Amino acid sequence: MGYTERMTEVELPIRVGTPDDWNTISSLLFAAFHSTMDQEASDLDRAIWEPERALVTTDGDTIVGHAAAFTRDLAVPGNVVPAAHVTMVGVAPTHRRRGLLNRMMRQQLRDMPEPIAALWASESRIYGRFGYGLAAYRLEMAVESAEVRLPAATSLARLRAGTPAALQPELAKVYDQVRADRPGWSSRPESTWAYMLGDSAWHRGGNTELRAVVHEGIGGVDGYALWRTRGSWTGGNPDGDVYVREVTAANLDAYLALWRFLLGIDLTRTVHYGHAAVDEPLLHLASDPRRLNTRFSDSLWVRVVDVGAALAARRYVAPVDVVFEVTDELLPENAGRWRLTAAPDRPATCTRTEDPADLACDVRALGAAYLGGTTLSALAAAGHIRELNTGALATASVAFGWHRAPVSPEVF
Numbered sequence: 333m334g335y336t337e338r339m340t341e342v343e344l345p346i347r348v349g350t351p352d353d354w355n356t357i358s359s360l361l362f363a364a365f366h367s368t369m370d371q372e373a374s375d376l377d378r379a380i381w382e383p384e385r386a387l388v389t390t391d392g393d394t395i396v397g398h399a400a401a402f403t404r405d406l407a408v409p410g411n412v413v414p415a416a417h418v419t420m421v422g423v424a425p426t427h428r429r430r431g432l433l434n435r436m437m438r439q440q441l442r443d444m445p446e447p448i449a450a451l452w453a454s455e456s457r458i459y460g461r462f463g464y465g466l467a468a469y470r471l472e473m474a475v476e477s478a479e480v481r482l483p484a485a486t487s488l489a490r491l492r493a494g495t496p497a498a499l500q501p502e503l504a505k506v507y508d509q510v511r512a513d514r515p516g517w518s519s520r521p522e523s524t525w526a527y528m529l530g531d532s533a534w535h536r537g538g539n540t541e542l543r544a545v546v547h548e549g550i551g552g553v554d555g556y557a558l559w560r561t562r563g564s565w566t567g568g569n570p571d572g573d574v575y576v577r578e579v580t581a582a583n584l585d586a587y588l589a590l591w592r593f594l595l596g597i598d599l600t601r602t603v604h605y606g607h608a609a610v611d612e613p614l615l616h617l618a619s620d621p622r623r624l625n626t627r628f629s630d631s632l633w634v635r636v637v638d639v640g641a642a643l644a645a646r647r648y649v650a651p652v653d654v655v656f657e658v659t660d661e662l663l664p665e666n667a668g669r670w671r672l673t674a675a676p677d678r679p680a681t682c683t684r685t686e687d688p689a690d691l692a693c694d695v696r697a698l699g700a701a702y703l704g705g706t707t708l709s710a711l712a713a714a715g716h717i718r719e720l721n722t723g724a725l726a727t728a729s730v731a732f733g734w735h736r737a738p739v740s741p742e743v744f
């Protein structure tokens with residue numbers, strides 16, 4: 333036999349995870365994200381990992397690829413919907429760029445029971461090819477706290493400090509109260525709270541332990557802040573940093589009191605916050621907004637998995653009756669024409685139609701517009717939506733908007 337045959341690669345098998353896979357998967361993920369294995373952090377991850385929703389690619393006895401999803405709900409305009417929270421995606425460096433991610437993403441989408449999926453991308457160029465659209469943005473802030481004043485308090489702030497673990501039930505109550513009207517915020521089961529409040533050496537990354545205060549309003553606790561600090565001195569002067577994990581406030585009093593507190597922590601000069609919404613009140617409260625030093629970045633990527641169910645599940649701010657011609661290479665059952673009929677005061681319907689289309693787009697554009705933070709007009713200006721019926725774009729673009737900008741307060 334000659335040696336002219338090309339070596340053909342055998343497709344590595346993909347299977348559903350089992351509880352016994354965890355340690356190998358955890359090592360794979362720590363390595364993929366360039367961290368040293370931390371057992372405490374791994375145990376918290378394990379508690380939220382859902383093996384039956386995990387896909388593992390194996391090469392012999394070794395796990396070389398993994399992708400999973402958390403079963404959580406997501407606040408969307410006017411509703412809360414089940415959303416697969418795609419997470420823990422990694423491929424071994426020895427097996428990269430051989431199509432493992434591609435196959436796992438396709439299988440995951442095919443098996444997904446939820447109408448939408450959401451994720452944070454480690455690199456923003458990865459997930460568009462799988463139909464995920466850029467749906468929410470965030471502002472990362474490095475606030476020069478000595479330069480920024482907030483409006484003066486009219487009464488003494490009632491803040492109560494405690495350990496995050498002891499305060500957790502109160503934090504959860506405020507979070508759940510605020511969440512419904514914040515597109516991009518995810519439901520948090522108990523195990524997710526434990527994960528959120530994780531405080532191992534890996535979580536700290538050289539900073540202090542996680543600290544917490546709650547704000548006591550007239551009707552009870554109505555806000556909280558979670559943060560770490562790191563002390564440092566420059567030229568003999570204090571120059572410490574505050575790393576804000578989360579600020580959740582049900583009203584302006586609580587919001588102001590918490591931010592005044594964070595900006596006033598002694599011996600610190602910079603307050604870092606990575607999850608500000610593009611409509612963050614701080615932008616309009618700070619005496620010198622430029623000193624917030626904001627950097628614009630992507631937050632959630634959304635994939636419409638079931639066009640009919642997804643578009644009917646959210647609310648719309650204006651009446652709309654529009655036919656979309658949708659393409660979807662990965663999930664062909666989404667392809668074709670869909671009529672969306674909606675008004676602000678009633679649930680929307682989205683059904684198949686043979687009527688002529690008003691707008692044509694790939695499913696990726698619907699994901700980008702889904703949370704109300706990316707307008708259809710912006711997508712059309714970028715060539716991602718085609719207007720087939722003059723006037724349809726402007727009407728639909730307004731209807732798809734929302735009064736709050738979407739953002740996710742946590743990386744999952």
Ligand SMILES: CC(C)(COP(=O)(O)OP(=O)(O)OC[C@H]1O[C@@H](n2cnc3c(N)ncnc32)[C@H](O)[C@@H]1OP(=O)(O)O)[C@@H](O)C(=O)NCCC(=O)NCCS
Nearest residue numbers: 364421422423428429430431432433434452453454455457
């Ligand atoms: C990102 C990662 C999972 C990709 O896995 P992979 O198996 O190498 O990806 P695939 O070979 O299936 O690539 C699929 C496509 O995506 C592209 N792609 C994958 N990762 C990419 C990246 N980081 N940057 C640019 N393109 C990328 C590939 O070029 C390929 O493109 P093509 O379909 O046009 O050929 C892997 O590189 C990894 O584990 N990275 C570190 C951890 C990480 O970032 N995980 C993602 C968390 S959100």
